[in-house]
Amino acid sequence: MREPEEDERELLLDGWDEAAKGWGRQADSVRAAAMPVSSWLVERVAPRAGQTLLELAAGPGDTGFLAASALAPGGTLICSDAVQAMLEVARERAAEQGVANVEFKQLQLEWIDLPTASVDAIIVKWGVMLVLDPEAAVRECRRVLRPGGRLALAVWDAPERNPWTTIPQRALRELGHIDAPPPGAPGMFALAAPGRLGELLEDGGFFDVEVMPVEMPRSYANLNAWLGETVDLSRPFRGVWNALGDQQRAALRARIGELAREFTDASGALVLPAVSLAASAGA
Numbered sequence: 445m446r447e448p449e450e451d452e453r454e455l456l457l458d459g460w461d462e463a464a465k466g467w468g469r470q471a472d473s474v475r476a477a478a479m480p481v482s483s484w485l486v487e488r489v490a491p492r493a494g495q496t497l498l499e500l501a502a503g504p505g506d507t508g509f510l511a512a513s514a515l516a517p518g519g520t521l522i523c524s525d526a527v528q529a530m531l532e533v534a535r536e537r538a539a540e541q542g543v544a545n546v547e548f549k550q551l552q553l554e555w556i557d558l559p560t561a562s563v564d565a566i567i568v569k570w571g572v573m574l575v576l577d578p579e580a581a582v583r584e585c586r587r588v589l590r591p592g593g594r595l596a597l598a599v600w601d602a603p604e605r606n607p608w609t610t611i612p613q614r615a616l617r618e619l620g621h622i623d624a625p626p627p628g629a630p631g632m633f634a635l636a637a638p639g640r641l642g643e644l645l646e647d648g649g650f651f652d653v654e655v656m657p658v659e660m661p662r663s664y665a666n667l668n669a670w671l672g673e674t675v676d677l678s679r680p681f682r683g684v685w686n687a688l689g690d691q692q693r694a695a696l697r698a699r700i701g702e703l704a705r706e707f708t709d710a711s712g713a714l715v716l717p718a719v720s721l722a723a724s725a726g727a
C-alpha cells in the first residue's frame with residue numbers, strides 16, 4: 445500500500461514539473477538576481493581541477509555552471525534535479541553557456557542515488573526546505589560526500605525579510621484566494637527559524653558549520669514585471685492568477701501595489717528586499 449507521504453511527494457514534484465517552463469523563461473533574470481547567493485555557495489565549496497561537484501535540486505542549473513570551469517581539466521559537474529522537465533531546461537542552458545564537463549542525472553534529495561563518498565562537494569540552492577524530510581536530505585548529502593568534502597546550501601530567510609514573495613502571497617490570502625499553509629509544511633520558509641539550519645547540519649553529521657544571511661534585493665521596472673515573474677515562478681500564484689476574471693485580477697494587482705508602496709519609487713519601479721540564508725559545512 446502507498447504511504448500518504450508518497451502521494452504528497454508526487455504532488456510536490458508535479459508542481460515543479462509544471463513550473464519548469466516558467467523557471468526556464470525567468471532563468472536569466474533569476475541568475476542575475478541570485479548572483480550574491482550563488483557566488484557565496486561556489487566560493488565556499490572552492491571547486492578545484494579534477495573534482496566531482498554535485499548540484500542537487502539544480503533547476504535551470506546556473507549555480508553549478510558557475511563552478512564548472514574550475515573543475516577542468518578532469519573534473520565533472522553532476523547537475524541533478526528530481527524533475528526531468530527541469531533537467532531539460534538545464535541541458536539547454538548548459539549548451540548555451542558552453543558548459544561541457546557536465547552530466548545530468550535525475551536525483552531525489554531525500555535518497556541520492558549515488559555511491560557513498562563519491563563526490564568532493566555539493567551545492568543545493570533553494571532545495572532542502574522544499575522536501576518532506578530535510579533531515580534525510582542532509583544525511584544523504586553527508587553520505588555521498590567524501591571525507592573532507594564541503595556542502596554549501598541556501599534556503600530562504602524569514603518571511604518578513606522577503607517581501608518580494610510574501611506580498612503576493614499575503615494579497616492572495618487577504619482576498620480569500622488561498623489559505624495559509626499548515627505549520628511545518630515544506631515550503632520556502634520551512635528552515636528559516638533562527639538556528640534551525642545550523643542545527644540540521646550539525647545533527648546530520650557535518651562540522652565547521654557556518655550560516656549567514658545573504659541579501660539579493662529584487663529590482664523590477666514596474667509592477668507588471670514583478671507580477672509576470674511571479675506568475676512564472678510561483679505555482680500557487682499562477683494557479684489563482686490564471687483562473688481569475690479581469691476584475692478580480694485588477695483587485696489583486698491593486699492590493700499587491702498597495703502592499704508594496706514603500707518599495708516603489710515615483711516612476712513605478714520597485715526594489716524589494718530578498719534575503720537567503722546561506723550555509724557551508726564540512727564532511
Ligand SMILES: C[S@@+](CC[C@H](N)C(=O)[O-])C[C@H]1O[C@@H](n2cnc3c(N)ncnc32)[C@H](O)[C@@H]1O
Nearest residue numbers: 460501502503525526527530551552553569570
Ligand atoms: C526553488 S527551485 C531552485 C532551483 C535552482 N536550485 C535555483 O537556485 O534556481 C527548486 C528546485 O528543486 C527541485 N526539487 C523539488 N523537490 C525536489 C526533490 N525532492 N529532490 C530533488 N529536487 C527537487 C525542483 O524541481 C526545482 O528545480
